[in-house]
Amino acid sequence: MELNIQRWIDQLRAGDVRTLARAISMVENRGPGWSELLKGLFPHSGKARVLGLTGPPGAGKSTLVDQLARFYRKENRTVGIIAVDPTSPYTGGAILGDRIRMQEHFSDPGIYIRSMATRGSLGGLARTTADVTTVLDASGRDLIMIETVGVGQDEVDIVRLAEVTILILVPGMGDDVQTIKAGIMEIADIFVINKSDRDGAENVEREIRTLQSLAIRSDGWTPPIVKTVASEGTGIAELADAVSKYEMYLKEKNLALNKSVENWQKRLSEMLRDALLEKARGQITDGNLARYAAEVAEHKRDPYTLVEEIAANAGKS
Amino acid sequence: MELNIQRWIDQLRAGDVRTLARAISMVENRGPGWSELLKGLFPHSGKARVLGLTGPPGAGKSTLVDQLARFYRKENRTVGIIAVDPTSPYTGGAILGDRIRMQEHFSDPGIYIRSMATRGSLGGLARTTADVTTVLDASGRDLIMIETVGVGQDEVDIVRLAEVTILILVPGMGDDVQTIKAGIMEIADIFVINKSDRDGAENVEREIRTLQSLAIRSDGWTPPIVKTVASEGTGIAELADAVSKYEMYLKEKNLALNKSVENWQKRLSEMLRDALLEKARGQITDGNLARYAAEVAEHKRDPYTLVEEIAANAGKS
Numbered sequence: 001m002e003l004n005i006q007r008w009i010d011q012l013r014a015g016d017v018r019t020l021a022r023a024i025s026m027v028e029n030r031g032p033g034w035s036e037l038l039k040g041l042f043p044h045s046g047k048a049r050v051l052g053l054t055g056p057p058g059a060g061k062s063t064l065v066d067q068l069a070r071f072y073r074k075e076n077r078t079v080g081i082i083a084v085d086p087t088s089p090y091t092g093g094a095i096l097g098d099r100i101r102m103q104e105h106f107s108d109p110g111i112y113i114r115s116m117a118t119r120g121s122l123g124g125l126a127r128t129t130a131d132v133t134t135v136l137d138a139s140g141r142d143l144i145m146i147e148t149v150g151v152g153q154d155e156v157d158i159v160r161l162a163e164v165t166i167l168i169l170v171p172g173m174g175d176d177v178q179t180i181k182a183g184i185m186e187i188a189d190i191f192v193i194n195k196s197d198r199d200g201a202e203n204v205e206r207e208i209r210t211l212q213s214l215a216i217r218s219d220g221w222t223p224p225i226v227k228t229v230a231s232e233g234t235g236i237a238e239l240a241d242a243v244s245k246y247e248m249y250l251k252e253k254n255l256a257l258n259k260s261v262e263n264w265q266k267r268l269s270e271m272l273r274d275a276l277l278e279k280a281r282g283q284i285t286d287g288n289l290a291r292y293a294a295e296v297a298e299h300k301r302d303p304y305t306l307v308e309e310i311a312a313n314a315g316k317s
Numbered sequence: 318m319e320l321n322i323q324r325w326i327d328q329l330r331a332g333d334v335r336t337l338a339r340a341i342s343m344v345e346n347r348g349p350g351w352s353e354l355l356k357g358l359f360p361h362s363g364k365a366r367v368l369g370l371t372g373p374p375g376a377g378k379s380t381l382v383d384q385l386a387r388f389y390r391k392e393n394r395t396v397g398i399i400a401v402d403p404t405s406p407y408t409g410g411a412i413l414g415d416r417i418r419m420q421e422h423f424s425d426p427g428i429y430i431r432s433m434a435t436r437g438s439l440g441g442l443a444r445t446t447a448d449v450t451t452v453l454d455a456s457g458r459d460l461i462m463i464e465t466v467g468v469g470q471d472e473v474d475i476v477r478l479a480e481v482t483i484l485i486l487v488p489g490m491g492d493d494v495q496t497i498k499a500g501i502m503e504i505a506d507i508f509v510i511n512k513s514d515r516d517g518a519e520n521v522e523r524e525i526r527t528l529q530s531l532a533i534r535s536d537g538w539t540p541p542i543v544k545t546v547a548s549e550g551t552g553i554a555e556l557a558d559a560v561s562k563y564e565m566y567l568k569e570k571n572l573a574l575n576k577s578v579e580n581w582q583k584r585l586s587e588m589l590r591d592a593l594l595e596k597a598r599g600q601i602t603d604g605n606l607a608r609y610a611a612e613v614a615e616h617k618r619d620p621y622t623l624v625e626e627i628a629a630n631a632g633k634s
Contacts, residue, residue, distance in 0.1 A: 257614060257615070306585070307588040
């Protein structure tokens with residue numbers, strides 16, 4: 001197994017796309033050897049720039065990501081795209097739209113698109129995405145874009161992996177737009193108003209400005225607002241420019257490492273939790289878990305005491 | 318402490334709203350005694366009906382929940398509402414809109430509204446929501462509605478607690494509507510097309526029917542589609558009727574307990590994971606975690622091996 005993994009790593013670093021795809025699947029599915037593979041790849045990671053893009057449904061994220069990818073390809077940078085779809089807890093694999101996207105870029109090996117759906121894994125989507133990012137990073141991609149639908153806690157966790165987080169909004173989002181923006185204000189490094197040729201773009205901009213005046217970021221950065229019409233390619237160069245400026249700001253102020261350390265504190269905690277769960281799982285058979293669940297569901301047993309007891313015994317054997 | 322907790326439980330069960338509010342805060346913040354409190358309350362829970370309502374931003378969830386609450390109050394049932402806002406990882410407490418809602422219902426002690434935001438707790442929002450539901454349930458509320466913004470994995474986890482899950486859609490949601498619906502199809506027991514007086518309501522209905530024809534539920538239930546205009550109170554009685562019908566179906570087919578057992582299998586796993594994390598936390602000081610994170614961020618250390626080592630030592634002391 002060891003030798004095999006080393007060959008995978010070599011092929012992956014040599015740019016073999018088929019190995020890349022297989023490696024990502026292995027990591028995603030926690031197939032045998034996934035942990036060894038990541039251990040072997042980690043030292044080769046850390047060179048790629050990672051952008052996170054999120055926003056509500058209908059904001060045109062995929063189109064924007066595609067346009068950005070084209071832009072960076074013209075600068076001869078290789079691109080990896082991770083399209084995360086947390087809305088699909090049951091369906092594994094790529095959704096139709098992503099398959100079509102993949103085919104479009106098929107002729108350019110400089111763009112690699114990977115679609116990910118939640119698989120109900122206890123490891124969590126954010127963690128799997130982080131691991132897949134490590135694989136893409138180690139494979140030598142210059143730039144990785146993580147694209148995620150929605151703006152829930154999951155998405156916040158996912159885009160937090162990125163050095164630069166881009167929040168995509170659109171005019172006319174309805175009553176809840178205030179809520180979304182207030183929640184995600186703190187993590188958006190750059191705001192995009194996409195479909196900005198529509199009515200209401202000025203309203204969205206004004207609302208962002210108002211919210212910005214209420215909350216000052218601890219790093220002193222004022223997130224710029226970039227207007228785009230992604231379907232026509234308008235504003236894409238400006239967005240790429242905003243990304244560069246923020247990256248320079250991070251570098252000048254020595255903030256990049258801090259951000260990474262903070263992320264790793266969180267990730268290490270989560271990884272530890274997962275490792276411990278696996279350990280505990282070894283102590284409770286599926287049959288026992290089902291029996292316990294039935295007892296609790298019938299209110300014959302209090303779950304809080306039960307869990308305390310199992311945890312107290314964990315690791316003793 | 319023991320005695321104090323018992324007094325809380327007594328007061329809470331006697332219907333004291335102030336104690337209810339304090340108990341929820343204790344559970345939400347994991348304040349001293351939270352675990353004892355839940356242990357004491359659990360035997361008194363299990364009587365309330367729990368409805369979960371979710372949908373994309375702008376779908377009019379709050380208005381719909383308010384109208385449903387009014388409807389059930391006319392039937393003399395007491396209502397508890399948990400408004401979950403996973404979009405706000407940093408802001409604790411209620412958002413403005415919810416405060417206004419709470420004031421509106423202030424004169425009726427039969428409606429209790431609680432707003433919850435993610436607090437970045439490692440325990441996770443779904444688990445905290447489940448615990449708050451237990452508190453409300455034990456306090457004697459007849460009906461609990463869990464309302465959540467968005468349709469990410471978080472929301473799926475949250476609404477899964479409910480016996481009946483209602484997915485609220487609106488006409489004209491844009492390109493991603495297909496994605497949302499495909500993902501959440503499996504968990505929606507009832508579809509609502511709100512703002513159904515708008516253009517495009519028929520389109521949404523057709524899309525739901527198409528998706529339904531593709532995926533047959535394992536429990537044999539065909540989720541009905543209810544059209545509402547929540548702001549005018551239209552369709553609310555029909556929605557309540559659909560809820561009753563599904564509850565009767567669950568009862569007839571003996572499915573309610575199965576659903577509950579499945580939920581508890583998942584919840585027990587999660588609770589166990591959290592308990593183990595706490596245990597592990599005791600073994601890594603914050604200082605150590607920060608140091609490890611710095612080493613990983615600087616690529617001096619591989620996180621995968623590190624976590625394995627810590628997990629292997631956990632529980633040995």
